Amino acid sequence: MKRRDVLGAFGATAVMTFAGSRARAEQLLPFYDLPAKYMNWAALGTAYEKRTGVKLTIDLKTGSSTALAAMKAEVARPQVNGAFWSLDIAIEGKKAGVTMPYKPKGFDAIPDSRKDRDGHWWAMSSANIVIGANTDVLRKHNLPLPKTWNDLLKPDYKGLCGMMEPTYSGTASTFAYGINFIQGGTKDDFTPGMKWLKAFADNGGQYRSETMGPRLVTGDVGILIDAEGNILLPKAEGAPVVVIAPPDGVVAVELGMSMMKGAPDQERARQFFDWLLGDEAQSIIGASYFRPVRKETLPKAVAAELGEPEKLIPLDLEHEAAVVTNLKRAFTEIVTRGGDLADVLRRYRLAA
Template sequence: MDRRTFLGAGAAALSMSMVRPSRSAETLIFYELPTKYMNWGALAAAYEKTAGVSPTLDLKAGSSTALAAMKIEAARPQTNGAFWSLDIAIEAKRSGVTMPYKPRGFDAIPVGRKDPDGHWWAISSANIVIGANTDVLGKRGLGVPQTWDDLLKPEYKGLCSIMEPTYSGTASTFLYGINFIVGGTKADFTPGMRWLKAFAANGGQFRAETMAPRLASGDVGVLIDAEGNTILSKVQGAPVVAVAPAQGVVAVELGMSMAKGAPDVERTQRFFDWLLGTEAQEIIGASFFRPVVTEAMPKTVADQLPRAERLVSLDLDHEALVVTDLKRAFTEIVTRDGDIDAVLERFKLRS
């Protein structure tokens, strides 16, 4: 795909994100397809045009919220499936709220990015980076932060935000991953929790909403988020940039699962098949997320993403094993100003 072809495809994808479902479209219920994250608005509009079916958008706020709802509704499932970070998907399988399906293209997904039984599989990924609104920072005479530790400096006090890790899969991945960026281990989450507590002490906010529009509008000066959300806002004209700190970045793996007892199995299977097909994967790529079908990402798109000098790999199974306790520890330590050592020892998150 050359640059002109990509720009045409990208413009089409962006314009589709503004299309509302037609009144005649059939509805297919899912948790949580956020309009402003990974350009689900464009994906939903494209699928409606292709199949006459409109996947629901914005029904639940975040991966963890979707899982909590599916647990409550287990006796009478209300959703056909969910889009979430794969650590939450693994937790969902363990909780018994998903059932297996292997969509067309499943066999081509790399090992480690899919459940062998088909309870979950990746459709994309995104590096978690620093996004900055240059207008907001410029008015304060500040440069764009280049490292995670820059966000702890007094000059950035009150300017930084991230989504709330107890609801957002991207934020929960960062909650887990920052520990390894700043020197922690699987046996000791002290370094990461110290960083998070210092971030909060410097006025860093944890917000229960999709935050990329807030960065684009200037309501937020600095945002920790998936790289694609910031770059897509930049392409749409917002004064924002994305930085991958040389200290290291982690990637959030994003994918799908079918709900156990899904009300509409056949239409859900067709939708899942489409998501791994060329049309959907190219829309994801044009939205500056990294499609699991790697050839669907044009070089012209990849070249606009911030280069990660150090990509810290994460153990998805271990992340899923500890993420619930890690979120509880985060709430006690960061939200309630608890003692780091005592809380981590109680949750067996330090040796």
């Protein structure tokens, strides 16, 4: 498979501006959270601009939670047409009243569990959340590849690990929710998961408010918790990185789109949403090592490299959306501010 033929060249990052000529503004289609280095939005943006002449706002308000906060602040006067985000945050967005329904072409083919029946949100892809390792960094420290999630808590890996901040990233908030079940927690008790997240920080693990994939490639972090595609795509391009899917369990993040309530350019937004579920966009997503919602568009060679984890733990998306705000608040109080774990979890009704 020739990757250049599938993905095309990376386009320049578009940044929303309200200055400039009217003609230029008319060619810009603003959305929040289209990160160039996540799910290869750079390639998606380049392909869409080549097809339509419309430029997407790549890297504007990246992070699902960041996008939701901005949309809440702007709901009376919408500045964008919608957002790309994890579906737990999308459900929050609907409840907050910042989205409006639209069912793009291909909506009926999306499984019911991966879309809002009225069209407020819908999946375009998913990704397993795994461990990525920079083999050059580990070789420098004379360390083996980690095998399990608990390996990352060992003193051997102190200060070498990182992931995105759960209060910023939908992928990270999904992991913060899912690690609880990997560690033996329940929907009524998030103690095991929060203990793991705190121990990760205590072992020097970094929580960063940025897309972290590039830091693994450069060796700024030696081990990264992230969506598998953010590791496998650089690997395919020659980076010294590998993916580990721990046998103790892996969770997946569901990724999709929503239109903002009162979106300023609804017609062009609808056209863009239609394109995202079409062959071209879904094939770019698949070639970027994310799992397109239309499975038939995933290249066979990519599917073989992605494989399936030994133990994929299913998540209750509605329950995740119901508790994710309190989970993020508890994370901040316990991990960032050193609050008492048991007391904070009880206060947020995340433990008895």
